[in-house]
Amino acid sequence: xxxxxxxxxxxxxxxxxxxxxxxxxxxxxxxxxxxxVAVFIFWLNTQASPYFLDPWNLSDATFNFTEKALIAFAMAxxxxxxxxxxxxxxxxxxxxxxxxxxxxxxxxxxxxxxxxPLVGLACGAFNGLLVTxxxxxxxxxxxxxxxxxxGISYIILGDKAYSxxxxxxxxxxxGYVYWVITFEVVLxxxxxxxxxxxxxxxxxxxxxxxxxxxxxxxxxxxxxxNRIKFILFLLTGLMAGIAxxxxxxxxxxxxxxIALGWELEIVTMVVLGGVNILGGSGSIPGVVLAAxxxxxxxxxxxxxxxxxxxxxxxxxxxxxxxxxxxxxxTKGLHFWKSIVSR
Amino acid sequence: MVKKVxxxxxxxxxxxxxxxxxxxxxxxIAIVVKALGIGFFEAAAKGAExxxxxxxxxxxxxxxxxxxxxxxxxxxxxxxxxxKVDAIAISANDQDALVPALKKAMSRGxxxxxxxxxxxPEGRQMHLNPSSNALIGNTIIKLAADHMPxxxxxxxxxxxxxxxxxNIWIEEMTKVMDNYPGVTLVSTVYGDDLSxxxxxxxxxxxxxxxxxxxxxxxxxxxIVAAAQAVTDAGKIGEINVTGLALPSEMAGHIESxxxxxxxIWNPIDLGYSATMIAYNLATKKAMADAxxxxxxxxxxxxxxxxxxxxxxxxxxxxxxxxxxxxxSIF
Numbered sequence: 001x002x003x004x005x006x007x008x009x010x011x012x013x014x015x016x017x018x019x020x021x022x023x024x025x026x027x028x029x030x031x032x033x034x035x036x037v038a039v040f041i042f043w044l045n046t047q048a049s050p051y052f053l054d055p056w057n058l059s060d061a062t063f064n065f066t067e068k069a070l071i072a073f074a075m076a077x078x079x080x081x082x083x084x085x086x087x088x089x090x091x092x093x094x095x096x097x098x099x100x101x102x103x104x105x106x107x108x109x110x111x112x113x114x115x116x117p118l119v120g121l122a123c124g125a126f127n128g129l130l131v132t133x134x135x136x137x138x139x140x141x142x143x144x145x146x147x148x149x150x151g152i153s154y155i156i157l158g159d160k161a162y163s164x165x166x167x168x169x170x171x172x173x174x175g176y177v178y179w180v181i182t183f184e185v186v187l188x189x190x191x192x193x194x195x196x197x198x199x200x201x202x203x204x205x206x207x208x209x210x211x212x213x214x215x216x217x218x219x220x221x222x223x224x225x226n227r228i229k230f231i232l233f234l235l236t237g238l239m240a241g242i243a244x245x246x247x248x249x250x251x252x253x254x255x256x257x258i259a260l261g262w263e264l265e266i267v268t269m270v271v272l273g274g275v276n277i278l279g280g281s282g283s284i285p286g287v288v289l290a291a292x293x294x295x296x297x298x299x300x301x302x303x304x305x306x307x308x309x310x311x312x313x314x315x316x317x318x319x320x321x322x323x324x325x326x327x328x329x330t331k332g333l334h335f336w337k338s339i340v341s342r
Numbered sequence: 343m344v345k346k347v348x349x350x351x352x353x354x355x356x357x358x359x360x361x362x363x364x365x366x367x368x369x370x371i372a373i374v375v376k377a378l379g380i381g382f383f384e385a386a387a388k389g390a391e392x393x394x395x396x397x398x399x400x401x402x403x404x405x406x407x408x409x410x411x412x413x414x415x416x417x418x419x420x421x422x423x424x425x426k427v428d429a430i431a432i433s434a435n436d437q438d439a440l441v442p443a444l445k446k447a448m449s450r451g452x453x454x455x456x457x458x459x460x461x462x463p464e465g466r467q468m469h470l471n472p473s474s475n476a477l478i479g480n481t482i483i484k485l486a487a488d489h490m491p492x493x494x495x496x497x498x499x500x501x502x503x504x505x506x507x508x509n510i511w512i513e514e515m516t517k518v519m520d521n522y523p524g525v526t527l528v529s530t531v532y533g534d535d536l537s538x539x540x541x542x543x544x545x546x547x548x549x550x551x552x553x554x555x556x557x558x559x560x561x562x563x564x565i566v567a568a569a570q571a572v573t574d575a576g577k578i579g580e581i582n583v584t585g586l587a588l589p590s591e592m593a594g595h596i597e598s599x600x601x602x603x604x605x606i607w608n609p610i611d612l613g614y615s616a617t618m619i620a621y622n623l624a625t626k627k628a629m630a631d632a633x634x635x636x637x638x639x640x641x642x643x644x645x646x647x648x649x650x651x652x653x654x655x656x657x658x659x660x661x662x663x664x665x666x667x668x669x670s671i672f
Contacts, residue, residue, distance in 0.1 A: 049425075057424035064417055159503045163438045174442055251412065253438030255504050260411055302421030307378045308408030 034274065034289040037322060041293060045300035052303060059180035063250065065269075065295035066184040067243040068262060069287070072269040073195040074239040076287045078232045079270055080199075082212045082279030083138040085127055085233060088240045089262035090149035095119040095244035097153040100162025100254035109169045116248070117241035123149055124237015131233065132226040146263065153256035163253040173250025184246050188291075191239075196284040204228070212279030269294055272319050293318070368401045371620045372422045373613065374415060374432040375406035376459065381588045382562050382609045383433070385672035386458075389613030390431075396639060397621055403427060410502070410535060412436035419443040423450055429620035432466075433458035437506045441465035453624040457616040459507045463649055467623060467630040470616055470644060472607040474653040475507075478560070478586075479514025481605050481657050483522060485584040486556040489602050493524020494555035497547045499568050499585075501535040501561040511560050528554070533564045540567035548575055559585035565604065569595040589660050589668035596665045603661035607654065610672055615641045615654050 045052045052058075071088050078085055098119040099112045107115070123145070130141040175183045199205040207228050210218040219225045248254055273290035275282030294315065301311045373390045375383035387404040394400040403422070407414025412435045422430055423446060430447055434440050434456055444454050444465040454461075457470040486496050498515075500508045512530060519527060528551050533540025540563055548554060548571070557572070559565035565587040572581045578600045587604045595601045615638040622628040628636045632650055635643045644652035660668060 051424045051426065054424065060420040060424060063420065154503065159505075159509050161436075161438050161504075170442070247413075250442065251416075251436075251439035252442050253436070255412070255436055255439065257411065257436075257502065257504050258439075259413065261409060262413075298417060299421060299424075302417060303424055305403050305405045305421075305425075308406070308414065309378065312408055 031274065031283070031286055031289070033325070034272075034286060034293065034322065037318070038289055038293050038296065041296045041300065045296060045303070048300065049303040052300065055180045057303075059176075059182060059185075061295055061299035062182060062185050062188075064298050065291045066182075066188045067246050067250075068266050068269060068294075069188055069291035070191055070243045070246070071236065071239045071262075072266050072273070072287050072291060073191055073284060074232070074236040075266055076270045076273065076275050076282055076284060077195070077199060077205075077208055078138075078236050079267075079275050079277060080212045080279055080282045081208045081229060081232055082215065083131060083229055083232065084142065084267070085124075085138065085236045086142040086263045086267075087123065087127060087145040087149055088236060088266060089259045090146045090153075091120050091123040091237055091240035092244040092247060092259040092262065093153040093256055094123060094149040095241045096248040096254040096258050097156050097162070097256065099165075099244070099248055101156065103165055104162060109166050112165075112169055113172075113245060116245040117238055120237045120239070120241020120244060121234060122237070123240070124234045125230075127237065128230040128233030132230045150256060153258075157254070157256045161253050161255045165249070165252055169249050170252065171249070173246045173248070173252075184250075187242075187246070192284060192288050199284055204231075208232070209280065212276075212281070265294075268315065268319060272315075272322060274323075368399050369429070369621060369624055370401045370403060370425070370427045371429045371431060371617055371624070372403040372405060372427045373616065374418055374422070374430060375404070376433050376435050377408060377410045377414075378406045380562070381591060381672070385588070385609035386433075386613030386616070388672070389608075389610035389615075390617040392610070393614045393617035393621070393639065397618075400617070400621060402617065407435075410435050412439035415440060416443045419447060423447050423452065426450075427452060429453035429455070429624040431455050431457055431616040431620045432461065434461045434506065435459070436504065437462050437465075453620055455616065455620055455623065455630070457612060459505070460651070466650075468619070468636070468646055468650040468652065470612070470619060471651060471653045472609075472612050473655060473657045475510045476514050476517075477653075478605075478657055479511045479516075480518050480521075481659070482511065482558050482560055482585055483515045483518060483525070485603055485605060485659070486558050486582065487522040487525050489582050489584075490525060490555050493522075493526075495526055495528045495551055495553050496556040496558055497528050497551060497554055498530040499540060499544055499547065499557055499559040499561075499564045500530060500532050501564060503532045505535075505561075508560050515558075533559075533561070533567060535561055535563040537563060537567050540564045541571050544568040544571035545575070548572070548577065548581065554581055556582045556584060559583065559587075561586065562588050562591065562606075565601070566591050566595070569600045573598060573600050586657075587660075588672055589665055590670070590672060592660070593665050593669040596660070596662055603659055605657040605659045607657050608672070611641055612654060614639065615644070619644065 095116050099116050102111055102115050127142055127145055130136045131138045172183055177183055177186050207223045210223055211225050215225050269290050270287055271277050273287035298311055390402045394402045405418055407418055415435055430452055437460055441462050441464055448454050454466045455468050456466045460469040498512055531543040533543045557568045559568050565585045569583040572583055583601045584604050586606050592604055618638045619636050622636055623630055630650055632646055632648050635645045637643050646652045
């Protein structure tokens with residue numbers, strides 16, 4: 001944990017060492033805050049429901065967030081770089097539709113595992129082209145492709161559904177690797193590590209932070225801004241394609257309304273994880289914690305049969321609370337710092 | 343430390359007592375609906391509570407997602423499996439996508455039935471249709487045709503393009519269109535069970551089909567939005583809005599004359615019957631086999647066909663003569 005945050009501060013700030021210790025303190029306490037919230041919610045759940053502390057139940061609960069979190073990792077990088085992709089849920093729909101079509105013409109599991117992520121990659125490339133080549137603001141471009149990608153699914157499927165996926169395909173969304181450890185959880189953990197390393201341990205990650213903080217300065221420092229943004233859109237599309245494989249496998253069928261509304265939940269997860277919605281800062285461990293928090297809240301409330309709208313309200317309040325408090329604190333700190341330095 | 347252990351122990355004890363109590367005393371039947379906050383399902387929940395009161399040893403868990411999505415219902419199903427409920431009676435948002443989750447529920451010993459909007463046969467033990475689809479399809483076109491002696495154009499305003507039941511009814515309706523000479527179906531549009539979208543779709547129908555005589559909305563959200571759109575366009579008397587609706591929501595539109603009549607089965611009866619069936623299956627008082635009948639208390643009994651589906655009763659027509667009697671009920 002400590003080494004993670006150290007590298008966050010190192011990557012997000014290329015200023016002299018003097019500032020880092022204070023900044024690190026802020027970051028450490030902020031991630032600790034998320035961790036405390038997660039632990040507190042976990043404890044509340046154990047108190048509230050006798051069914052919570054059951055390995056199988058907890059295993060079931062992970063399905064509430066694993067697929068969304070896979071996309072949230074890539075989305076975090078994209079948002080840190082100052083862009084956003086609102087078409088991710090629609091990419092899932094299109095990718096899932098493509099896999100359904102592949103099954104209907106007799107393809108097997110191996111082909112599906114290639115087609116799903118590949119369609120995601122293609123969608124990501126399209127988004128990336130719109131933003132980097134044609135200079136469209138990403139929020140506008142991806143609102144457009146959000147309708148476009150799902151629209152294609154609706155044209156292909158209408159009110160029909162693709163089903164009849166091969167039985168060994170079910171493993172990717174319903175299978176267990178060992179005891180209660182699902183395949184999706186393993187995937188979640190692997191990608192959490194990959195993205196943590198990518199963002200916090202590589203020059204690519206450094207460039208992402210630099211672009212988010214000041215794209216012009218980054219460009220003049222020799223960073224290929226558009227190329228990196230394009231790669232980030234590719235990654236986001238790819239993760240949406242991978243999530244589509246998991247979700248399609250878990251549902252065992254494809255309808256054009258699949259994953260409807262997920263884009264906002266994913267952005268919520270990223271922002272709750274402490275990524276600055278304006279770009280420039282954030283961390284993958286934060287997003288991992290946010291994924292756990294959202295999963296724990298929805299499952300805990302579900303066990304108590306709390307209506308979904310109350311869950312949404314709670315997530316909203318949590319978002320404002322967790323994001324708002326450190327903001328106020330950081331502002332106060334900056335103010336104090338400016339007084340001291342004079 | 344000792345204190346902590348003592349607290350932990352007492353919590354664990356309380357927890358085990360709680361679950362033991364729940365298991366030993368009452369059957370817990372979960373009524374899972376498409377989304378919370380829809381009048382039709384609130385009425386069904388009332389019926390379920392009525393059945394629970396009649397049976398005595400039943401607790402009703404009325405739940406569902408915020409939006410009408412399959413993913414939301416799967417989260418709800420997972421939490422119900424975790425709570426080890428005795429039975430799940432669900433109105434499905436997607437007949438295929440819920441199958442793996444419901445299969446898991448059944449494999450853990452939970453009775454699963456679907457009602458209103460069905461689940462594919464491998465994902466449930468039986469399905470209770472509120473009425474037969476053929477009868478509903480015929481009823482909605484008949485409601486429109488009865489007030490169109492000279493024939494004319496009608497259009498359908500449905501829920502979402504993926505809604506299982508609406509699609510079946512519209513299909514059944516088109517099968518019997520030949521019995522109503524002169525009546526032509528000019529368009530089918532989808533309002534996604536959202537008031538604002540349904541309203542806009544109804545406006546679109548009126549502008550693209552100026553000779554429209556009737557809008558048929560086989561959804562409680564769509565019909566109210568369509569009635570409002572026709573009223574706002576000043577076309578009361580020109581366009582008759584009909585379909586499936588709740589009396590309480592349509593009372594004003596029946597009074598104003600924008601809707602001459604509409605039909606619905608009684609959702610209270612539906613919730614009641616689903617609960618009775620779930621109880622009888624969960625307590626092994628009945629088996630869900632093809633060509634057997636299951637008791638539904640005051641609603642008589644339901645006969646299952648080869649797909650293990652059964653119909654509760656005929657749809658019922660509401661108009662100016664009986665709306666006042668029903669509008670306060672649901």
